[in-house]
Amino acid sequence: MRKIATILTLAIFLISLMPFSIADHMDEDKSIEDSREDRLNRAEEQEKEKLKALEDEKEIKRKIENPEKEMPRKPEVLQKEKAKAAKITKEEILKERKFKELGKGHLEKFKELEDEELEKFSELKKEELERFADLKKERLDRLKKLKKVELEKLKHLKKQKLERVSKLDKKKLEKISELENEQIAKLAEVKEARLSKIASLNKEHIKKISGLHAEQIEKLSHLDRARLKEVSKLGKAEIKKRLDKIKIKKIDPKLKFKKRIVLKDKKIKVKEKFEQIKEKLHESGEKVKERRRLLLKAKEDGDDDAIIEHAKKGLLRAADAIIAHLEKVKNKVSESEDLTDEEADSILADLDAKISEINDAKAEVEAAATKEEIRAAAKKIKAAWKRIKVKAEQHARDVVNGKVRIILKKSEQLEKKLDRILAEMEEKGIEVEGIDGKITVFSEKVAEAREKLKQSEEKFKEVKATDANENKKSLLEEAKSLAREAHNSLKEAHDILKEITMEIKAAYKEADFEEEDEDELVEVGEEEENE
């Protein structure tokens, strides 16, 4: 019985141990199964990663090849993606036949480029690559910063045109590269400084201009900034119409906007004479004043002899003053380089005739003995003076307006000079903040002066055409006032110019204001509207 009990107890104990053993065995099996599953999962994940990497690579390549289809992405993300793709292909790019066929110097230039920069050139043909490699390093450095599509727009340009375009700053290059190939080629025919001026306009205006014929673009490019801006706002048909009226003339470098050269010796003599005449006029004026005082006193006293004496002498001194004034005008006409020889001779002949007229009247005064005769002579001189005064003023205006006209031309030339210097600075990467805007303001002030002078000259034409002396007088006043306004605008323009000059000199010490390239010896003339 005890044995049976012992066996039963042992059996129960053994049975109680069974679940643990089964559990242990099951755990062992599960662990093997789990690790197998993990391995499979890892392998699957690795496979997926590989596939994803391949997909990404394909995607990046596709996006680079078709950037226009690409949705806007964060630039840094795009750059990383491009860099990743380029990194893979840079060596391959350089291994391409067209690169291998390049000369050593040319190839070196491309080797110096960063991976993603080189990739931008990868689609170009051998001869296109050569044209880019021919550029100076700093110019290529500027172009490599462009986007691939922008750069490809320039690949058709021939050597000289590509060089011109490569001198523009990045902002202007971006604007230009948005145009069609043919439009870019037409704009690039224009010289650097003028191309840069056009490229500083807004995109819409640049596009409009690039749609014109090459000859029209060339003509337009010679206009100053104010006129260029004004014309580019017009419709295409109106631009053509306006351009037809504009004439670009080469000027004589010896004359430089002057109509003639007056020799230095003559100028000195004329100046000395002017001082003498001025003195004479002053003396005559003083004598006239004194005679008038004495005449009024004699009239008050009722002294007829004294009246005759002071009236006669007063009349002679008045005639002297008129002659001195006319001599003064003659003197300024003689030294004016803003009149042609013919114009000056014609004015001088007219003034001489007026002087003779007054001298004849003087002879009559000297012969006069009675009050009546003196009164008659006074009437004659007064009438002549009224007429002569207006005419003399016209001649004086011819001299003054001629001077203003030359200042205007010189200011237009200075704007061209600034454009040349600015283009040099642009190429060298020298920037002066706001300088472009200041030159535009300068140009607009000069344009304002040009318009006022034009209006003044139109009034003068009216003065010359009218017979009525009173009308002449008021028209002359209007003309004088307009000429003064023109002069004031030029003064303001010059104040801005001084500021610009100083700023340029501070930033670009090599700026040469004395150099004159062929563009600076060109004059823009505009035909009058004939309606």
Add this chain to the structure above:
Amino acid sequence: MLALVLVVSCAPAPTAPEAPVEVPTETTGEASVDEVATDISDAVDIGDALDASELDDVDSILADIENI
């Protein structure tokens, strides 16, 4: 009384008319630029020199002599 003293003491003292200040014409050191400044000033001088207003007394005396 005090107010009167204050008013008198605060009244602005008569100042002598200021002499016109000669403003020096700035030059840039660039002949082509400074030449235009000279031309602008010359144009004013020529305009003044040829002005006939100096002959106003001539007009007056001629009118007086006509009426002797």
